[in-house]
Amino acid sequence: MERPSRTARAKRSGRGDSLFFKGLQDGFPICVGYLSVSFVFGMLCLESGLGIGYGLLISATNLTSAGQFAGLELILAGAPLLEIAITTLVINIRYTLMSLSLSQKVRLNGWQRAIISFGNTDEVFAVAMQAENPLSFSYMLGLIATPYLGWTVGTLLGGTVTSLLPLSLRSALGIAIYGMFIAILVPPAKKLRPVLVTCVLALALSCAFSYAPWLRELSSGWTIILCALLAAGFAAWRYPVPVEEAMDNEGKGGEKT
Amino acid sequence: MSDLSGGYILLCTAVMALVTYLTRMLPLVLCRGRIKNRFVRSFLNYVPYAVLSAMTFPAVFSSTGSVLSATAGLACALAMAYFGRSLLAVALSSAATVYLVELLQGLFH
Numbered sequence: 619m620e621r622p623s624r625t626a627r628a629k630r631s632g633r634g635d636s637l638f639f640k641g642l643q644d645g646f647p648i649c650v651g652y653l654s655v656s657f658v659f660g661m662l663c664l665e666s667g668l669g670i671g672y673g674l675l676i677s678a679t680n681l682t683s684a685g686q687f688a689g690l691e692l693i694l695a696g697a698p699l700l701e702i703a704i705t706t707l708v709i710n711i712r713y714t715l716m717s718l719s720l721s722q723k724v725r726l727n728g729w730q731r732a733i734i735s736f737g738n739t740d741e742v743f744a745v746a747m748q749a750e751n752p753l754s755f756s757y758m759l760g761l762i763a764t765p766y767l768g769w770t771v772g773t774l775l776g777g778t779v780t781s782l783l784p785l786s787l788r789s790a791l792g793i794a795i796y797g798m799f800i801a802i803l804v805p806p807a808k809k810l811r812p813v814l815v816t817c818v819l820a821l822a823l824s825c826a827f828s829y830a831p832w833l834r835e836l837s838s839g840w841t842i843i844l845c846a847l848l849a850a851g852f853a854a855w856r857y858p859v860p861v862e863e864a865m866d867n868e869g870k871g872g873e874k875t
Numbered sequence: 876m877s878d879l880s881g882g883y884i885l886l887c888t889a890v891m892a893l894v895t896y897l898t899r900m901l902p903l904v905l906c907r908g909r910i911k912n913r914f915v916r917s918f919l920n921y922v923p924y925a926v927l928s929a930m931t932f933p934a935v936f937s938s939t940g941s942v943l944s945a946t947a948g949l950a951c952a953l954a955m956a957y958f959g960r961s962l963l964a965v966a967l968s969s970a971a972t973v974y975l976v977e978l979l980q981g982l983f984h
Binding site: 646647650651668672675676679680681682685686689692693694696699702703706707710711712713714715716717718719720721722724728731732734735736738740743744745747785786787789790791792793794795796797798799800801802803804805806807808812813816817818819820821823824825828829841842845846849850851853854855857858859 | 879881883884885886887888889890891892894895896898899900901902903904906907909910913914915916917918919920921922923924925926927928929930931932933934935938939940944945948949951952953955956957959960961962963964965966967968969970971973974977978981
């Protein structure tokens with residue numbers, strides 16, 4: 619209960635700045651992981667002849683990995699706008715679930731929600747949901763700023779100084795994002811059986827959707843949604859969270875001080 | 876340069892950005908209250924773990940130059956995470972493992 623109370627105090631005395639810096643700090647590992655992924659995107663933009671200016675613009679306005687790669691491919695093929703819109707929707711529909719989950723953990727007004735939702739990437743969401751207390755606007759801004767920088771700068775570097783980073787290093791950095799996901803998943807899975815069951819179930823389903831005949835025809839966007847619905851649905855049915863504890867210490871810890 | 880017109884590329888970029896933003900913004904802005912239903916709250920509580928797990932597996936195995944190096948990197952990440960290392964430490968050490976394994980693999984080509 620120490621952390622929420624400190625947060626509340628910081629907020630009241632106008633020390634939102636410290637929360638902003640905490641966010642910047644927590645966003646740093648994401649930034650590192652993003653550098654390598656967006657680097658590849660920038661490279662593709664350059665090699666395909668799209669031009670790095672457009673690549674940078676896509677990265678700066680979309681801030682999403684799989685969606686951008688698919689979008690780039692469609693743009694290069696001169697696909698109709700509707701196809702691009704639908705593909706983007708299918709790949710990114712998972713954000714809907716994440717934003718819904720996040721909506722229960724933030725204490726923000728409408729405008730603040732509209733602003734931070736722009737940066738609700740897979741990784742930002744993952745780190746944000748780890749925090750114990752309700753998320754403040756300053757913290758979320760910080761948490762989004764570092765990854766945003768990594769994503770755009772990485773794109774720019776990929777499209778300009780490709781030769782500086784040898785292939786072997788780029789290949790190695792490809793695993794960084796997944797390493798971060800593992801670092802987020804393992805500690806709670808070690809401690810809480812329901813979390814372990816959720817993870818293993820989602821893993822098994824995801825593998826089935828990737829390799830099994832028929833199932834693998836499904837696009838990756840729908841696969842993630844289906845895996846999440848089934849695994850989290852099963853866990854919620856099997857291990858319902860006590861009402862007052864669900865999600866966080868929201869309310870309890872934050873308001874006591 | 877490709878023969879795509881700049882206007883088309885800009886329009887596509889705008890469409891992609893708008894669709895992506897809407898998927899993120901709508902639930903967060905529309906769902907302002909606290910969800911009371913116990914099942915839904917429990918469900919949303921488990922969503923992050925399910926999503927992350929589904930995104931990591933089996934994609935992690937094709938995230939590097941070879942399945943072998945990816946497996947080594949994954950094993951390293953699992954071990955480091957099990958002992959409670961920070962996100963950055965886990966991410967970088969698994970990348971370093973991949974780098975070393977691919978270096979070794981290169982020697983045996």
